[in-house]
Amino acid sequence: MGVSKLSPAISYISFIALYFSFYTVASTSSNSLQDDFINCLHQNTNVDFPLEKTFFTPQSNASLFIEVLKSTAQNQRYLTKSMPKPEFIFKPVHESHVQASIICSKKLGIHHHVRSGGHDYEGLSYVSHIETPFIIIDLSKLRQINVDIEDNSVWVQAGATVGELYYRISEKSKIHGCPAGIYPSLGIGGHITGGAYGSLMRKYGLAADNVLDAKIVDANGKLLDRTAMGEDMFWAIRGGAGGSFGIILSWKINLVPVPQTLTVFTVTKTLDQDAGFKILSKWQQVADKLVEELFLRVFFTIAGNNENKTVAMSYIGQFLGDKGNLMEVMNKGFPELGLSMKDCIEMNWIESIMYSSGFSTTTPPPPEVLLQAKSPIGEVYFKAKSDFAKEPIPILGLKGMIKKFLEENAALMIWTPYGGMMDKNP
Numbered sequence: 001m002g003v004s005k006l007s008p009a010i011s012y013i014s015f016i017a018l019y020f021s022f023y024t025v026a027s028t029s030s031n032s033l034q035d036d037f038i039n040c041l042h043q044n045t046n047v048d049f050p051l052e053k054t055f056f057t058p059q060s061n062a063s064l065f066i067e068v069l070k071s072t073a074q075n076q077r078y079l080t081k082s083m084p085k086p087e088f089i090f091k092p093v094h095e096s097h098v099q100a101s102i103i104c105s106k107k108l109g110i111h112h113h114v115r116s117g118g119h120d121y122e123g124l125s126y127v128s129h130i131e132t133p134f135i136i137i138d139l140s141k142l143r144q145i146n147v148d149i150e151d152n153s154v155w156v157q158a159g160a161t162v163g164e165l166y167y168r169i170s171e172k173s174k175i176h177g178c179p180a181g182i183y184p185s186l187g188i189g190g191h192i193t194g195g196a197y198g199s200l201m202r203k204y205g206l207a208a209d210n211v212l213d214a215k216i217v218d219a220n221g222k223l224l225d226r227t228a229m230g231e232d233m234f235w236a237i238r239g240g241a242g243g244s245f246g247i248i249l250s251w252k253i254n255l256v257p258v259p260q261t262l263t264v265f266t267v268t269k270t271l272d273q274d275a276g277f278k279i280l281s282k283w284q285q286v287a288d289k290l291v292e293e294l295f296l297r298v299f300f301t302i303a304g305n306n307e308n309k310t311v312a313m314s315y316i317g318q319f320l321g322d323k324g325n326l327m328e329v330m331n332k333g334f335p336e337l338g339l340s341m342k343d344c345i346e347m348n349w350i351e352s353i354m355y356s357s358g359f360s361t362t363t364p365p366p367p368e369v370l371l372q373a374k375s376p377i378g379e380v381y382f383k384a385k386s387d388f389a390k391e392p393i394p395i396l397g398l399k400g401m402i403k404k405f406l407e408e409n410a411a412l413m414i415w416t417p418y419g420g421m422m423d424k425n426p
């Protein structure tokens with residue numbers, strides 16, 4: 001009897017003790033972790049890092065910490081209260097700080113997540129999907145861009161956005177471009193590690209196909225360029241995806257020629273206007289076979305209200321040439337769309353970037369907005385998936401797809417054609 005009376009008391013005490021020790025560990029660990037990390041950084045770099053500009057913790061200033069955490073996080077789903085938050089965010093201001101971060105997180109046994117532009121679909125650069133403490137190494141202060149028209153190339157640091165890259169090129173030349181993604185707030189660091197496709201890919205391939213050199217910090221904190229890393233690793237980092245082989249500090253990318261005059265257009269068809277999917281089926285047959293100068297996507301959105309809910313299919317095109325030549329291509333290869341001269345808008349390359357990137361097309365802001373690194377769609381909660389279709393989807397499949405699509409209140413689907421240069425890369 002005595003024993004049974006005693007044992008609950010003991011377990012009660014040990015529960016308290018456990019709780020207490022857990023509490024102490026938790027409350028002191030993050031501060032001392034940061035202190036240890038800072039001390040370790042000092043031992044591994046000679047370049048100063050002012051703490052108030054480089055370290056952000058919930059303890060030192062909670063609202064500033066959240067502001068920095070949110071700053072480039074594109075998917076709001078991974079910022080909700082229940083989502084794990086980093087112990088702290090470190091913003092290196094020098095390349096050696098990135099090297100030191102690797103050495104120090106290894107030494108202290110803390111997981112690190114690297115963030116360039118924060119556009120990972122599943123928030124991998126700013127949330128942890130396993131229950132373990134982590135820190136964020138945010139590269140947003142490493143965003144230098146050096147355009148060299150003579151050399152036909154650009155060195156761009158990982159924390160810059162593609163919008164900034166495009167703007168800096170257009171500042172120097174109206175007839176040079178760079179093949180990368182369509183969305184201006186994408187971060188150069190994560191984006192190109194996955195390939196980076198965009199409106200110039202049918203003519204010039206992916207950004208990864210146009211990479212000439214790179215600087216990367218490996219798992220031992222060593223800084224490597226193309227020569228030092230060797231051709232196998234150089235091959236692997238151009239498509240092997242973010243966080244796989246080290247931290248990219250910068251890419252050297254080939255510039256490509258773009259004409260002074262490009263033509264853009266948007267032609268929208270509702271389900272009624274494309275009964276029997278004649279236009280959509282034809283697009284599937286020709287979009288990857290038309291001239292490489294033409295990049296013609298289809299955007300599917302929900303339109304109308306409850307009584308007339310429908311799917312709007314917007315054919316959004318960018319053509320490397322004037323509207324006369326575009327009309328010839330379309331009349332010959334895709335007359336079903338009914339493109340007319342008055343749909344065509346001529347502009348230069350940087351204006352065409354603005355047109356395709358989600359900013360208002362009726363009253364577009366000046367291209368300088370690309371330097372603000374802001375996402376045109378702002379704060380959104382989303383789930384996104386990508387897939388490849390190698391054969392045209394038959395009418396029956398299209399009907400089923402549209403039926404499913406109409407069950408949603410808000411949805412977006414984008415069809416992007418490959419072909420051209422994309423067929424030539426095995």
Ligand SMILES: Cc1cc2nc3c(=O)[nH]c(=O)nc-3n(C[C@H](O)[C@H](O)[C@H](O)COP(=O)(O)OP(=O)(O)OC[C@H]3O[C@@H](n4cnc5c(N)ncnc54)[C@H](O)[C@@H]3O)c2cc1C
Pocket residue numbers: 074113114115116117118119120121123124125126139158180181182183185186187188189190191192193194195196197198241242243244246247248249
């Ligand atoms: C709205 C939107 C539009 C998009 N449009 C396009 C498009 O037009 N074309 C296209 O090809 N893709 C597009 N994508 C996909 C995009 O290319 C990838 O999500 C890409 O990984 C984003 O890079 P980031 O630096 O912005 O993202 P981050 O979230 O910062 O990083 C993505 C991943 O790479 C890792 N990483 C980040 N920086 C580095 C680094 N310097 N070195 C090594 N690893 C790093 C991160 O840890 C994470 O795992 C789009 C995505 C979104 C959300």
Ligand SMILES: *[C@@H]1O[C@H](CO)[C@@H](O)[C@H](O)[C@H]1NC(C)=O
Pocket residue numbers: 061062063064067
């Ligand atoms: C915390 O950061 C905010 C900016 O988000 C700033 O306005 C405020 O003054 C800071 N508070 C302290 C105590 O430093």
Ligand SMILES: *[C@@H]1O[C@H](CO)[C@@H](O)[C@H](O)[C@H]1NC(C)=O
Pocket residue numbers: 270303304305308310
């Ligand atoms: C749906 O009807 C509303 C008016 O009831 C109209 O303004 C809108 O343009 C219609 N949408 C479509 C896609 O037909």
